[in-house]
Amino acid sequence: MPDNQAAVLSRLADCLGPGGLLTDPDQIAPYCRDWRSLFHGTALAVMRPADATALSEALRICAAAGIRIDIVPQGGNTGLCGGATPSGSGVNIVVSFARMNTIGEVDATDGTMIVDAGVTLAAAQDAAAAAGMVLPLSIAAEGSAQIGGVLATNAGGSKALRYGSARELVAGIEAICVDGTPLNLLRSLRKDNTGYALRQLLVGSEGTLALITRARLKLRPALTAREIALCALPDDASVLRLFRIFQQHAGDVLEAFEYISGVAMDLALTEVEGLNFPFSERAPCYVLLELASRQKDLRDTLEAALEEALETETVVDAVLAENMTQAEALWRLREEQSEAQRLAGASIKHDISVPVPAVPTLLTQATAACAAIMPDVRIAPFGHVGDGNIHFNLVQPAEMEGATFLRDGKALTDAIHRVVHDLDGSFSAEHGVGQLKTDMMETWRGGAELALMRRIKEAFDPAGRLNPGKVLPPA
């Protein structure tokens, strides 16, 4: 290590105190790869500031170092696109928020709660629940994912249908610019039209504009009535018709509307032990739906909607959860999808979205395109169909080597993305761009849009030292 780098690290160690700076290669290694091990980089050190003041001072030291030091913020390191993994440039310092994990009191009247960036989403949910409130944001990685990363990536999940993604659930943000300047946008104002929407801009910027250190999260009053049903459908086109029926009967209380393709369901029942399939026959596809409110007659609402769906042959069968155990059993059929696909071998995932009315077209066209390329590939889509967000995942043919499948997978991915692009959709509905998908930005978001994003990046980070190589492709 050059002397000047060593000098900076020494100053950072002093600034951050005991346990505040990791430089031991073994200790640093876990921060230098993403959790899928798709990306590997290097870091001069990992900063673990105890609070925002220490982080601000450390960033000032880096900015004034006289040598280039790039800053890579990292939360729970559960991202799927390498957005928190350092590059191999040799000048990265990772910032870990693990020690910034204070949960403030729930203010029930304000309907908010302040948490540090390093608090896990699950811990924040638990704190809200302990106060009789709900933080209505739920993702698979919530046990490890930290609030800072959840906001930086504008996390979605199955409840976004009703409550919106992370951006809609943030009432305030505290952040630090790459030069160490603090930015306090924590004030709790439900209406405030005094200038540009900096808070909304920081959410979803994947740590490329500023480092989020705290957030004021919006909570909802807990709901007392909840109904869960699994429907078996005759075809993909019926999914939209069922969605319309539920919008009309229960549009204001619809909490989840999740699609499971027949192939995906079959895979789960084959691969995952202990699942209970509630119908006597398999169906072409399924919808798992959940209603929640305070109304006593919520079951009536559900039954009226299902009656119309059965009468119009929009669904061929439906089962209602009669208790929490049954509800959990139904949800497991959806939640075990990723695990089922993992057990079935190599898979290629596509986190795509299209306008909701285009979902059946997407399913039909993308399935046909994939089957034409590789007839025995297992096409197992599932996902948040009420948001137009399908995880259009492909599982290797049973008789093929996983590595062969992955090697030939690019043609499949390209074919799916062509369908999505033609439907004016998105190549990343929930997971962000990170470093995995920057090469798609020019084609999908190019022209004036990408040009403005580059200028915004420059406005926040003129030297390009904050999480370089993420979101925006090289100019």
Added chain:
Amino acid sequence: MPDNQAAVLSRLADCLGPGGLLTDPDQIAPYCRDWRSLFHGTALAVMRPADATALSEALRICAAAGIRIDIVPQGGNTGLCGGATPSGSGVNIVVSFARMNTIGEVDATDGTMIVDAGVTLAAAQDAAAAAGMVLPLSIAAEGSAQIGGVLATNAGGSKALRYGSARELVAGIEAICVDGTPLNLLRSLRKDNTGYALRQLLVGSEGTLALITRARLKLRPALTAREIALCALPDDASVLRLFRIFQQHAGDVLEAFEYISGVAMDLALTEVEGLNFPFSERAPCYVLLELASRQKDLRDTLEAALEEALETETVVDAVLAENMTQAEALWRLREEQSEAQRLAGASIKHDISVPVPAVPTLLTQATAACAAIMPDVRIAPFGHVGDGNIHFNLVQPAEMEGATFLRDGKALTDAIHRVVHDLDGSFSAEHGVGQLKTDMMETWRGGAELALMRRIKEAFDPAGRLNPGKVLPPA
């Protein structure tokens, strides 16, 4: 007019076609003042493009003119802060969107509708209603206010409590940069994490970053059950307790929670003819609330909440609307507040917000501060207390000249703003900054926040030619 200006206007007239460019001083005059006549400016011309393509071309002509031409977008010209009024610089051209007023079809499955910038909010509401949907945004000026201006100012209103302000109701935006470059962000994706939140940034930027030409608005399914009640309360502190009771009983169906001070109610009953006061005695303050859902037992929910409020002496009396006529009569007591204050003489308005839990403190402290300065001023606050947004309005003492009152009003305004600032509130909850309040930005949003806003402005509009003098104070 210099020759080069005349040459540019000639090219613009050709580009915009018949009726597309106004240069007659009499025709231009209405565009050069705001509707309260607080601000007056000048314009070389008013452009009335027939569509976005014509506007884009016209903006290219202005950008390439070789002389400075500033662009001032103007919607229905109902803004309260002069944000759409040209300056007196002599180089302004106003853009009117009146001819861009196409309403697209409602897509019920997608839950959206595309409208041109020049469509009035009321017309957009009507189109949604005709399709059995609701555009849940309502403001006093909705008959004249145009969607472009509604979005540019991130309009709020009384339903923001449940549905959010304009920013939350926009699924897509089409805009044009000041140099004529089109920016298509209309795609209808409920989840899309591919780069920075340009759409959210444009909403609320008051026409200083780009010109909004079309929007895709989010609609909601129409609700079938509605309950309206007016409550009489013993004191301001009880307002918060009542809010908590309703959050607990009906947090998911609470559509409006509006405060009316005793003074404001008395003024309305004195000044406005035909109002029906439903209680036998006047009270210190009132709350008008509305619940809406599809549940058949919504009345039970309302009655249970009111029962708790009466038992705990949080309210002293309450009246429920038994039909639409009664509902409208109750709402008139709230909606006629501005008219009552106008009839009572000169008034000074403050569109402020604070965290919801701080509302009683705001009312107490701001009232005391004003009374100390001018003991007989009529302090008549009302507003969206569920959003922490109070229109803290002052009406002239009955025996004073209006002009005298307005002349001495600055001390009152300063006193109110000091209270709001200490409570970490906002000097503009709903109405924006415009040119009326730019001098407050440095004190309230200064430092890193304002610096970033300036750099964002520069990213979109390097020459500062788009609506100059609005939002940001002179550097």
